[in-house]
Amino acid sequence: MSEPASSSSGSNARRLLSFALGTAVGRAVLRRAGSPELLRRTNFRGREVTLAGGPALAAGASVGAAAGAPTPAAAAAALTAGLGAGAVGLYDDVVGARPEQKAAKGLKGHLAALREGRVTSGLVKVAGVGAAGLAASALLAADPGRRRASRTGLVADVLLGAGVIAGTANLLNLFDLRPGRAIKAGALLGAPLMPGRAGGLAAGPLGAAAGVLPDDLGERAMLGDCGANAYGALLGVAIAARTGPAGRAAVLAGLVALTAASEKVSFTQVIQSTPGLRELDALGRRP
Template sequence: MAVLRSFGVGASVARATLGWIRRDPTYAAMLERTNFHGRTVSLAGGPALAAGATVGAAAGARNARTAAAAVTAGMVSGSVGLYDDMVGNRPEQKTAKGFAGHLGALREGRVTSGLVKIAGVGAAGLAASALIGSKRTSLLGRSADVLLGAGVIAGMANFVNLLDLRPGRAIKAGVAIGAPIGGGVAAGTLGAATAMLPEDLGEEIMLGDAGANAMGALLGVALTSRTGMGGRFVALAALAALTAASEKVSYTKVIQDTPWLRRLDELGRRPA
């Protein structure tokens, strides 16, 4: 029952936030973008998902520390993601690509919006993992658990964001990741995500970094709060491998070349 309640809270807050943003002419105009099909879409789905997922996840948390971790990860990741969505489209920001590009810009004395996002998501992951804590008694053991958890939260935020290249893809991946994790934090996150799915598939909205980072970070919180050192280590290793693979191969090409993945990816999507 608690899981269903947190799912409903996440969905309700996300829908209410989306409606509020889209009714405000100033915000609506600021968030308009052109997608890969050349259609005008709104980035309103990002802050709406971030708000709904954060509230839903906090409502479903089993204790105050996990709720605080969800609020920290969701709101900070969503906020720095929205900042990158708004500022990263500027010409001087587009020259820096990838982590190496952002570090190169920093060496030249420029702080890019992408670097702000990376630092913000990393700091949020560390703070959220520290709030979740560890059951181990030694300082070394607790520190290892916190660092692994931080890596899982930040790594999951980055991985989900990597998938947000086609309508509905990131949300479908989030459901596939979050459903097996279970628990109220994951349920609240997925409630908000699935509430955005119809408009995302219909190319009315897009998640952007705000929505994808927040959803990923909260799924990382859900996983970290339900696993120990072993589970966190396996999750972090998998995320690191998937992120490294994305530097060498295109996930979109892999999906297009794999029939069952292509059918799943296109399911429910508006025809081109």
């Protein structure tokens, strides 16, 4: 059944507001942040860039998604996921650059460090993104408009939603290896989420990403864990808001499969060897 005309008009207005606000806030934060020494990094080509693109995207995407959310509970979930994942991502971006932190690579490396009594910034990020995803999923489940389930079904629904939110945050981070790649991957994921009552939850992140994209492609700024995690987490909220347990389980299975594949196969090599993907990946990037 299609939405009534008045409801559809309201949804369109929320999506436009969400996209525009995400873009405006993202651009404003990026301009004001500048390029402090703490956030300067060298990218894959040896150019000096700033990680300020991450906080800019996290702030713009979170504010935009909350503004376009269909209910107060969904708005709270968006702010929790976006700002929470962005904060622990920024912590890892800053603290993880220290020499004593660089030795631990991947989840296995972080767990090995924990067994030695060291808590790495990467492990803090993993735990923080998971906690933000769990809290956001619980807020979505508490929405009065969501169909009630048994206690067992509710717990399963919340856990599946948390997995989707955290898994999407991690997936977008895996794509953040070349200028513009994570933003483009998020756009492909988020565009189908735009229609419908909950479309504003995806419009905000896409608007913020559009605002940061020119600096990302121009190799003036990069997303880092802060931006990629927040971007992915908010798209995860948009997915969780429009799916039930079966849909969440299917999405989570796909996220787990892609994450496992990334341990065995280089996404960069796959993209470079696949016509269409190769050209899309390079679109707008400096030669």
